[in-house]
Amino acid sequence: MTALATPEFEAANEKQKRRRGLLLALPSYLYLIVFFAFPLLIVVLYSFATRNRFGGTDLSGWNLDSYARLGEPIVRTILFRSLGLAILTTLICLLLAYPFAYFLATRGSTIRNVMLVFVMIPFWSNFLVRNYAWRVLLGNDGPFSQLTEFLGFGETRVLFTPTAVVIGLVYGFLPFMILPLYAAIERIDGRVLEASRDLYANGWQTFRHVLWPLSRSGVIAGSILVFVPSLGAYVTPEILGGAKTTLLGSYIVSQFLEARNWPAGAAVSFVLMTVMLGATLVYFRSGGRNL
Amino acid sequence: MSVAKPRGATNTALGLNAFVVYLFFYAPILLLVLFSFSDDNIVGRWGGFTLDWYRDFGENDEVQSALSVSVRVAIISTLISVVLGTMAALALERFRFRGERVFDALLYLPVIIPDVTMAVMMLIFFTSLDDLIGLQVTKGFSTITLSHVAFSISFVSIVVRARLAGMNQTLEEAAQDLYATRWQAFRHVTFPQIMPGIAGGALLALTLSLDDVVITQFVAGPGSTTLPVYVFGLIRRGVTPLINAVSVVMLGASITLVLLSLLAQRARGGSDPVA
Amino acid sequence: MTRRTKKLLGLLCGLALVAAACGGDDDASSAAECEVGQTDGPLAIYNWTEYMDPELKDAFAAEFGVEVTEDNYDSNEVMQPIINAGGSGYDFIVPSDYMVSIMIEAGDIQALNRDAIPNLENLSSEFASGLPYDPEGTYTAPYQWGTTGLGVDLAVTGEDVPRTWGLIFDADLATQYGLDGSYATLLDDPRETMGAALKYLGYSLNTTDEGELSEATALVNEAKARVAAFDSDQYDELLVTGDSAVAHGYSGNFLFQFFDADNPDQYTYFVPDEGGTRWIDNMAIPHDAPHPCTAHTFINFLLDAERGAQLTNWNYYASPNEAAVPFIDQEVLDDPIVYPTDTSKLEEIEDTGDFETNFSDAFIEAKG
Numbered sequence: 001m002t003a004l005a006t007p008e009f010e011a012a013n014e015k016q017k018r019r020r021g022l023l024l025a026l027p028s029y030l031y032l033i034v035f036f037a038f039p040l041l042i043v044v045l046y047s048f049a050t051r052n053r054f055g056g057t058d059l060s061g062w063n064l065d066s067y068a069r070l071g072e073p074i075v076r077t078i079l080f081r082s083l084g085l086a087i088l089t090t091l092i093c094l095l096l097a098y099p100f101a102y103f104l105a106t107r108g109s110t111i112r113n114v115m116l117v118f119v120m121i122p123f124w125s126n127f128l129v130r131n132y133a134w135r136v137l138l139g140n141d142g143p144f145s146q147l148t149e150f151l152g153f154g155e156t157r158v159l160f161t162p163t164a165v166v167i168g169l170v171y172g173f174l175p176f177m178i179l180p181l182y183a184a185i186e187r188i189d190g191r192v193l194e195a196s197r198d199l200y201a202n203g204w205q206t207f208r209h210v211l212w213p214l215s216r217s218g219v220i221a222g223s224i225l226v227f228v229p230s231l232g233a234y235v236t237p238e239i240l241g242g243a244k245t246t247l248l249g250s251y252i253v254s255q256f257l258e259a260r261n262w263p264a265g266a267a268v269s270f271v272l273m274t275v276m277l278g279a280t281l282v283y284f285r286s287g288g289r290n291l
Numbered sequence: 292m293s294v295a296k297p298r299g300a301t302n303t304a305l306g307l308n309a310f311v312v313y314l315f316f317y318a319p320i321l322l323l324v325l326f327s328f329s330d331d332n333i334v335g336r337w338g339g340f341t342l343d344w345y346r347d348f349g350e351n352d353e354v355q356s357a358l359s360v361s362v363r364v365a366i367i368s369t370l371i372s373v374v375l376g377t378m379a380a381l382a383l384e385r386f387r388f389r390g391e392r393v394f395d396a397l398l399y400l401p402v403i404i405p406d407v408t409m410a411v412m413m414l415i416f417f418t419s420l421d422d423l424i425g426l427q428v429t430k431g432f433s434t435i436t437l438s439h440v441a442f443s444i445s446f447v448s449i450v451v452r453a454r455l456a457g458m459n460q461t462l463e464e465a466a467q468d469l470y471a472t473r474w475q476a477f478r479h480v481t482f483p484q485i486m487p488g489i490a491g492g493a494l495l496a497l498t499l500s501l502d503d504v505v506i507t508q509f510v511a512g513p514g515s516t517t518l519p520v521y522v523f524g525l526i527r528r529g530v531t532p533l534i535n536a537v538s539v540v541m542l543g544a545s546i547t548l549v550l551l552s553l554l555a556q557r558a559r560g561g562s563d564p565v566a
Numbered sequence: 567m568t569r570r571t572k573k574l575l576g577l578l579c580g581l582a583l584v585a586a587a588c589g590g591d592d593d594a595s596s597a598a599e600c601e602v603g604q605t606d607g608p609l610a611i612y613n614w615t616e617y618m619d620p621e622l623k624d625a626f627a628a629e630f631g632v633e634v635t636e637d638n639y640d641s642n643e644v645m646q647p648i649i650n651a652g653g654s655g656y657d658f659i660v661p662s663d664y665m666v667s668i669m670i671e672a673g674d675i676q677a678l679n680r681d682a683i684p685n686l687e688n689l690s691s692e693f694a695s696g697l698p699y700d701p702e703g704t705y706t707a708p709y710q711w712g713t714t715g716l717g718v719d720l721a722v723t724g725e726d727v728p729r730t731w732g733l734i735f736d737a738d739l740a741t742q743y744g745l746d747g748s749y750a751t752l753l754d755d756p757r758e759t760m761g762a763a764l765k766y767l768g769y770s771l772n773t774t775d776e777g778e779l780s781e782a783t784a785l786v787n788e789a790k791a792r793v794a795a796f797d798s799d800q801y802d803e804l805l806v807t808g809d810s811a812v813a814h815g816y817s818g819n820f821l822f823q824f825f826d827a828d829n830p831d832q833y834t835y836f837v838p839d840e841g842g843t844r845w846i847d848n849m850a851i852p853h854d855a856p857h858p859c860t861a862h863t864f865i866n867f868l869l870d871a872e873r874g875a876q877l878t879n880w881n882y883y884a885s886p887n888e889a890a891v892p893f894i895d896q897e898v899l900d901d902p903i904v905y906p907t908d909t910s911k912l913e914e915i916e917d918t919g920d921f922e923t924n925f926s927d928a929f930i931e932a933k934g
Contacts, residue, residue: 021386025394028375028444032397035441039416040400043408046415053919054671056650074931100312103305106297110553117549118313120494122320124545125538127502128522129334132530132800133319136326136335140809143322159809160748160795171315175498179491180453186487187458203301217456221449225402232405235504242795243754246930253407257643258756259926260668262411269408276403277396332826333803353636411647418651430655508644513610513655514635524615524638526799529823 047266055260066267075251075268082248085162086231089169093177093226094219096170101181101218102211105188116182119175131168131239138164138240160242168236176225184218185211224280231276248272320542327535334532344536354537356514357521360432364507364517365500368439373493375440376447377485383448384455401442402449410509413438417510430512438510439500446499447492454488597679598851600859602866604682607857608633609864612649612656614847615640617710619880626867632860640799649674649852656852657861663846664757664917666706667699675705675850682862683707685869693886697846698916706848707865708886710877712817713844713906714758715837717802717824722749722811731766731838733812735789746792749811751804754796756929757915758843759786762814765840771913774921779928786932796933805833816845818883821903835903841911846886878904 048062069075104112122130138144138159148156158164188211196206212219234249243250252272255265297305323334327345331338348354382388383395401409417434420426428434462484466476504519511520522534600606609626611618615638627634637656639645642665648654650672661669669675680686686694686707693708700706716734718727723743732739734750752759761771763782773779794810795801801813802823813820820835827833849868851861867873875893878885884904885894898904906912918925 017386018388021382021388021391024378024386025382025388025391028379028448029390029394029397031375032401032441032444035416035437036401037397039412040404042415042419043412051920051923054668054917055646055922056672074927077934078930096308096312096315099305099308102297103309106305110556114549114553115309116491117494119316120498121542121545121549122316123498124501124541125320125323126522126534127504127519128526128530129323129534129538130319132334133322135800136322137319139335139807142335171319174312174316176495179495180450183450183454183488183491184456187454187484189459203297218453221453224399225446225449228403238754238797242751242793242797244790244793244796244933246933249405251930252405254756254926254930256407256411257641258929259923260643260646261923261926264923265408265411269405272405273400273403277399280399280403281396333807335807414647414651418653421653428653430653508639509648511637513612513637516637521638524640526640529800529803529819 043266044270046262047270049263051261051263057262066261066263067271069264070268070271074246078246078248078251081245082231085165085169085237085247086227088166089173089230090177090223090227092166092170093174094223097174097177097181097222098219101178101185104178104182105186112186116179119178123175127172127235128239130171131236134164134168134171134240135159138167159240160244162241162245165237165241168240169230169233172233172236173226173230176229177222180221180225181215181218184215184221188214220284224283228276228280232272323535324539324542326532327539329532332529332531334530334535344532345540347533348536348540351533353516354518354521354533357516357518358537358541360435360515361501361518364432364436364439365497368436368443368500369493369496371436372440372443372447372496373489376444376492376496377451377489379444380448380451380455380488381481384452398445398448401445404442406503406505409438409442410506413441413506414509430510431515434510434512435507435515435517438506439503442503442506443496443499446495447489450492450495451485451488454485454491458484597677598682598858598862600679600682600862602682602684603630603863604859605630605632605857605863606859608635609658609857609860610656611636611864612645612654612659613638614660617660617847617881619877622868622873622876625873626864629867630860630863646672646674652854654852654854655856657855657857658864659850659852660709660847661706661850662915663697663699663848664915666848666850667917669850670700670705674853676853676855676858677704678707678851678865679862682859683866683869685866688869688871688874688887688889690886690888693846698914700848706850707869709847709849709868710881710883710885711844711846712883712904713837713842713912714753714762714814714816715835715842717805717813717815717820717833717835719805719808719811719833721832727834729836729839731762731840734792734814735763735766735785737788737792740792745812748792748794750789750793750813751795751797751801751810752786752789752793752814753801754798756925758798759796759814760925760928760932761843761915763789765838765842765913768840771843772916772918774918774924776924779924783928783932786929787934790933817903818881821882821901837906837912839911841913844909844912844914846914 046057047066048064050058050061050063050065052058104115107115136142140157140159144158145155148154192214193206193210196210201209232249232252234247234253237243237247238250252265252268255261255268326334328340328342329338330341330343379398383391417428417430420428463476463480466480467473471479502519504523507517508520508523511517518537522530525534609632611634613636618636623634623636642662645659645661646665646669649656649659649669686703689708695701695703697703697708718733720727723745727733727743730739733743733745734740734752740746752762760779760782763785764771764773764778767778767781767785769778795804797804801810801815802819804810805813806823806827817835824830824833849865851858855861868877869887871887871889872893874885874887874890878890878898879895882898882904891899
């Protein structure tokens, strides 16, 4: 700040800064209140209502029955299974995406822009068509099975196994990890890394003590963008996993659609969102210091 | 600004990883392209070369209109959410203001909410506006776009914030010390610095909008079917290579656009270009 | 009172209004006043995908000078809440049997003005009245029907395959016919799949007996070892690509797929002898359809003899339209997949009210 700073000036400046901040936030703030928070409140209200005989929702006779259902053992099984899958997906994405984003960030400006766009282009085809393409790739006598046979590992049946689900989820969410990581790594000043090397740090030490801490904001953002949606994913597990085990995403869908039990669906979603929001905020605000 | 290039073996290993990642990304795309030329209803069963699916696409009004709705929704919702999301990111990373913590939390919710829950809540919301404030909403293009913006803002702001967090502010302050207006400082200093974040967020928003099925399905009205919703409906009777052909056309068009914009930058003498 | 509480109160009042509005649905008991052939604006169709011959839409548009748009859904469960919420903008929908009874009770569809649909006479007596979900045909007219059963790859099982659900539910039988080792697919639908197990056990698929349902749950759970996937969309393709050898699914889809296969005789479809589902899809008009008269005229148009036949010739589902029979292709009429010879063991899925949640819970339980 400038040398002129008197307490009065500071205070006025601070006040102006606050106003500017609010002004900047206001459009999206209002947008989200009207088109998200308010609709969400309706859903929360529904979670205390009752499913009527023909699958509609009676907005009367408020109760906590839908929340009581969450204590059932099957729900716990589903929750832990989904958590495991989401954590695995996030870790694999991070492992693949970090070196990738770093490689990208170290290319010349034209090349890295092209490379970045070519990461996204496959995703402008159609979601279902991509999933069905994986079904063919992993199917009986599909290219993947032929490859493993050719390599001498014999035929493999990957389709409709948990492995296929993980492959599908990693494929679907990898860009969500790459983009924030790239945005975070690209801004790191190369001279810092060089300085580290000049000080005779080896590659690992430079990574652990310089690069990783400086790119942490990207790691956090990326893990959240991958973890959260893979926890609720249901189309990929159904197409590639054959819907043989119930995951959280399909559990919620089955409550809303198959059972036409909106209060139950709303209650599960509400609890899930509260827990995830709490975890996310703690994770973000700590700046991922435990990493 | 550029990160230092890694040396020798590390560089090779990184390059190899990048190659594997691209292979992974494009393996299903190759298959998808291949079978768009296959004369068989089933993707995965080769039936000889044909261009019939492309001709079908040319003659199928439903697919064309679905594609056009999808592209328009994607572009408009991306533009809006990039502007709003970037402003939100700047506000949260650079300023302190009243209600900041609530806003911060609110901004994460659209990422966290399950698809089908958001779909149901937007359906109730739009149809209850009539009872609440007497506003009769015709479901269709506008309700789809509004809903897409509602989830895209969050994704954009998260990516832009990852860029802003811990970014060096000295340049901005220097510019202001040199009597640049706030806008000038933003336009010439901050904006180019956060551009990779904004571009990343925009790519993400575009992708999310082009892929959304469930939410769109619940807020669409007569004649506003998007391509993913159309394809989703098709799976009962079988997704034929027609959809592959449509995807190939979309991929081809986006690759062409990317290459054209690169050429344009070359011609302009390309300062650090937009990602 | 702080500003925050005031705001909250405002919101809650708003929500109370929603509740009130939800309680008072439009009165759907009185039929629209429409003349035969009258139109009152463009037609917005909301239908299953690939279920309506586009030429029929064009013909209707040309004959009555109205614009026709069609949008598609892939399940009753997605369509119903959209219609129920109101303001959907659709004039014509095609709910299945059990969904009709739900929609009638929820006030989602309006009574038909039967005077405006003289072609209702063309329906065969079996479909004209006495259907369990709409006994008097007050709200709906049948569109098409089909069955749920098993598609089998004879190259795996051999030609002489017993017509039983045991191919999936009986471990020994499955082994005997080469079906052990996850070569079966079941529908990813609680009512259909629990229903198949109930039928195998000799119970009604509309049972509300918890003991019977839990027997079925154990059966499906045990069969999971031999199941490749629970799939409601691509089971027919998985069968002909060799990813499965026995598939639980809908008649017309199999037929469609078998016609296309390199060797159609390699596959067969049957409803097992223990019985199976017959489903009937129906034409209906949403409670707040913007153009109910156009919709009535369209229903009458589709119930015409030649047009009913055109529909069946196009999508290979059976027609409830008796007058249409002379115009239906002979190979379709003779195909036991489309027109099963014995319909006595078939049962329609009915809405079981509160018990629906038991079905969906049992299905989740069975999958584990």
